[in-house]
Amino acid sequence: MNTYTKRSLLFAFVVGHLALLPWHTEAKVTLPAFFSNNMVLQQKDNAPLWGSTDSKKEVKIRTSWNGKSYIAKPDSKGNWKIAVSTPSYGGPYSITFDDGETLTLSNILIGEVWVCSGQSNMEMPLAGWGKINNYEKEIQSATFPEIRLLQVQKATSTAPLSDVKIDGGSWQLCSPNTVENFSSVAYFFARNIYESKHIPIGLIHTSWGGTIAEAWTSGPSLKKMSDFASAVQKMENDRNGDGSEEVKYQAALKVWTAALNAKDQGYEGGKAIWAATGQNVSDWQTMTLPATWESAGLGEFDGIVWFRKTFTVPAAWAGKDLTLSLGPIDDNDYTFFNGTEIGKTEGWDKPRTYTVPGNLVKEGENYVTVRVYDGSGNGGIYGEAKKVFVKNASGEKVELAGEWKFKKGASLTDLPSMPVVNTGPNRPTVLYNAMINPIVPYAIRGAIWYQGESNASRAYQYRELFPLMISDWRKSWNRGDFPFYFVQLANFMKANDQPVESEWAELREAQKMTLSLPNTGMAVTIDIGEEKDIHPKNKQEVGRRLALIARANVYGEKIAYSGPxxxxxxxxxxxxxxxxxxxxxxxxxxxxxxxxxxxxxxxxxxxxxxxxxxxxxxxxxxxxxxxxxxxxxxxxxxxxxxxxxxxxxxxxxxxxxxxxxxxxxxxx
Structure with a gap:
C-alpha cells in the first residue's frame, strides 16, 4: 500500500468529524457545496475553484500538495474564480482559503473525476428500491476510502443555477454506510477502474429516474432543434413572469382530462360503470398479467384500458381488512374492490399497494377492477407475478397473477395532443439548469450516462437530440471532447415469436449512431436485461463494461472493450x-x-x-x-x-x- 493510501485510512475517522463542522457559516468565504472535505480533484489539470467572499477582499488560496499560493480577486459582487494546478494522483491534501478569516478543506485526494448521469437505471441504488444482485454482500465489501461519492440532490429550475444541494452536505468516503443508496452503475464502474489502476476516483452522481434527454440539455443548445425551440423560448419568456405558463397549462390539462374522461366508455355520468357490481364482462377479452399490454397482444396502444379479476375469498377473511398488491402500473391507475374505489397512483414505476376495507370483503366471489391510463410507450400492469396478490393480516395470500378480463375504454388517437407538462423534471432544460450547470466547470475526466427509456417512443428524434446533448455538455465544460460513455438499452418486455418493429430497437440504433461523435463509447447490455423488470439487477456487469471502455481508451490498457x-x-x-x-x-x-x-x-x-x-x-x-x-x-x-x-x-x-x-x- 502506498503512502497516500495509508494516510487516507489514518485520517478517515478525523475527517468524518471535520465534515460536520459548520465551516460554511463561520467563514466569510463561501464555496459551492461540492467543494468540501473529502473531495477529489482531477489529476494533472488546472482545476477551477470558485466561490464568493463577504469581505470583498482578495482571497489567498494555498494548496498543500505543492505549497503554492494563489490570489483570487473578487468582482463587485464578491464572486471569484481561479484555477489551481494539480499533480499526479495522490493525497490526502488540504486547501486553505483566507480573506481575513481562514477556511480549510481537508482529506482531499487527487485522482480521476467522473460525472454519472441519466435516468432510473443510473440512479438505481445498491439497496433501497434497487436491490441489485447480491446487494447485501456487495454493500458489506464496499470499503474503498479512495473512491469518493458526491450525491447531487434532485432539483429543477427554469433558469441556470449556480449551486446544488448535496446529500450529507459533502463528499463521502465509499463505505458500507455511504454506498447503499448510491448509484450502483457508477460504483461498479469506479470499483473496476480502481482495482485495475489504484487511482483515487471521484464520482459526481446527478440523475433522476424517468427523465427525458432534453431535460438534461441547455436552452441555447436545445433551441437549435426545431422540435424544442418554441418550448424553450416559452420557458425563457415566463422565467421571470407571473407564472402564466403554469396557469395556462393547468387550465389546458383540466380541459384535456375532461375530454379524456368523456371518451372513456367505462364512465357514465361521472360513475365508473365498468367497475360496478353486476357489470357484464362476457364480451371482454382475456390477457395474462402481469405484462405490458404491448407484449400481451394489444399492440401499440395509448389510452385507457380496464382490467378485472374475479377470485374467491375464504370465509375467515370476510369482513376483515386486506392488502391488495398489484406491482407497478404504467402509467396511472384507479383501483376498485367490489365496485368501490380503494386507491389511485400516478407514476409508471411505482408499486401499487392498497388497503381493502373490511366492509368491502365478502365470503366467496370478489373482484378487483383497475382502470389503467398510459400516455406513451408501454402500458399495463407489469412486473413480477409474485407481487400481484391479495393477502390478509396473517400474510395468507390469494395469488392474482394469471388471466384477467380487459376492455379498451378510450384511445388517445381520438383526442388532441395532451398539453405539455410544465412542472416536474420532464421539461426541456430544467435538469441541466439545476443539476448540471452548477457543477460546470468542475474539472472532470469524463462522463458516463444511462438513459433512453423515456425517449424510446421518439427514437428518430433521439438521433439528433442525444449527440446534441453530449456536444452541449462538452461546450459547457470547455474541456474539449472529453470521454462520454453510455449504456445501450438492455433487453426488456416479453419476447416476440416473429420479427417485429420495435421502439426500443430504434432507440438502441440511435444510441449506436451516436458513436460517430469522437471519444464516445457504448456498453452493450442486450444480454443482461429482464423481461418483467425495466431495471436489470446485474448492475455489476453494466459498470464493468463501462469501465472496460475507460480502461482501454483513457487508461491505455490493451484489452477488449466492445462487442462486435x-x-x-x-x-x-x-x-x-x-x-x-x-x-x-x-x-x-x-x-x-x-x-x-x-x-x-x-x-x-x-x-x-x-x-x-x-x-x-x-x-x-x-x-x-x-x-x-x-x-x-x-x-x-x-x-x-x-x-x-x-x-x-x-x-x-x-x-x-x-x-x-x-x-x-x-x-x-
Missing amino acids: IYESNKIENNTVRLSFKHTDKGLSIKGGNELKGFAIAGSDQKFYWAQAKIVGNTVVVSSPQVPNPVAVRYNWANNPSGNLYNVAGLPASPFRTDDWKGITAGKK
Whole structure:
C-alpha cells in the first residue's frame, strides 16, 4: 500500500468529524457545496475553484500538495474564480482559503473525476428500491476510502443555477454506510477502474429516474432543434413572469382530462360503470398479467384500458381488512374492490399497494377492477407475478397473477395532443439548469450516462437530440471532447415469436449512431436485461463494461472493450455476408452451436427468421423463404435472444442493414 493510501485510512475517522463542522457559516468565504472535505480533484489539470467572499477582499488560496499560493480577486459582487494546478494522483491534501478569516478543506485526494448521469437505471441504488444482485454482500465489501461519492440532490429550475444541494452536505468516503443508496452503475464502474489502476476516483452522481434527454440539455443548445425551440423560448419568456405558463397549462390539462374522461366508455355520468357490481364482462377479452399490454397482444396502444379479476375469498377473511398488491402500473391507475374505489397512483414505476376495507370483503366471489391510463410507450400492469396478490393480516395470500378480463375504454388517437407538462423534471432544460450547470466547470475526466427509456417512443428524434446533448455538455465544460460513455438499452418486455418493429430497437440504433461523435463509447447490455423488470439487477456487469471502455481508451490498457459492431454487408446470391469491427480474436456463439436473433427480408420488407453461421470474422445469413435478400436485422426487438459475441465475451450490438422508415419516425 502506498503512502497516500495509508494516510487516507489514518485520517478517515478525523475527517468524518471535520465534515460536520459548520465551516460554511463561520467563514466569510463561501464555496459551492461540492467543494468540501473529502473531495477529489482531477489529476494533472488546472482545476477551477470558485466561490464568493463577504469581505470583498482578495482571497489567498494555498494548496498543500505543492505549497503554492494563489490570489483570487473578487468582482463587485464578491464572486471569484481561479484555477489551481494539480499533480499526479495522490493525497490526502488540504486547501486553505483566507480573506481575513481562514477556511480549510481537508482529506482531499487527487485522482480521476467522473460525472454519472441519466435516468432510473443510473440512479438505481445498491439497496433501497434497487436491490441489485447480491446487494447485501456487495454493500458489506464496499470499503474503498479512495473512491469518493458526491450525491447531487434532485432539483429543477427554469433558469441556470449556480449551486446544488448535496446529500450529507459533502463528499463521502465509499463505505458500507455511504454506498447503499448510491448509484450502483457508477460504483461498479469506479470499483473496476480502481482495482485495475489504484487511482483515487471521484464520482459526481446527478440523475433522476424517468427523465427525458432534453431535460438534461441547455436552452441555447436545445433551441437549435426545431422540435424544442418554441418550448424553450416559452420557458425563457415566463422565467421571470407571473407564472402564466403554469396557469395556462393547468387550465389546458383540466380541459384535456375532461375530454379524456368523456371518451372513456367505462364512465357514465361521472360513475365508473365498468367497475360496478353486476357489470357484464362476457364480451371482454382475456390477457395474462402481469405484462405490458404491448407484449400481451394489444399492440401499440395509448389510452385507457380496464382490467378485472374475479377470485374467491375464504370465509375467515370476510369482513376483515386486506392488502391488495398489484406491482407497478404504467402509467396511472384507479383501483376498485367490489365496485368501490380503494386507491389511485400516478407514476409508471411505482408499486401499487392498497388497503381493502373490511366492509368491502365478502365470503366467496370478489373482484378487483383497475382502470389503467398510459400516455406513451408501454402500458399495463407489469412486473413480477409474485407481487400481484391479495393477502390478509396473517400474510395468507390469494395469488392474482394469471388471466384477467380487459376492455379498451378510450384511445388517445381520438383526442388532441395532451398539453405539455410544465412542472416536474420532464421539461426541456430544467435538469441541466439545476443539476448540471452548477457543477460546470468542475474539472472532470469524463462522463458516463444511462438513459433512453423515456425517449424510446421518439427514437428518430433521439438521433439528433442525444449527440446534441453530449456536444452541449462538452461546450459547457470547455474541456474539449472529453470521454462520454453510455449504456445501450438492455433487453426488456416479453419476447416476440416473429420479427417485429420495435421502439426500443430504434432507440438502441440511435444510441449506436451516436458513436460517430469522437471519444464516445457504448456498453452493450442486450444480454443482461429482464423481461418483467425495466431495471436489470446485474448492475455489476453494466459498470464493468463501462469501465472496460475507460480502461482501454483513457487508461491505455490493451484489452477488449466492445462487442462486435456491424460495419458492412455484401449480398452474395441468396445470402448476405456481414462484416464487423471489434471482433477481438474472433466471433463466437454463446450458449450453443446455433446463431440466433438474425432476420432477413427481400424487397417486400417482410422479415423472416434466418439461418446464420460464422465464417471467419463474418456472419453469413440466409433463409429459403427469402431467395433474393436485401436486408438483415439482428436482435431487432424489445427483448431479443441473439447470441453473437466476440471471443472476449462481449455481445454484439443490435443492428439493421436497411434504412426503411421506422415506427418512431416523425414522432415528437
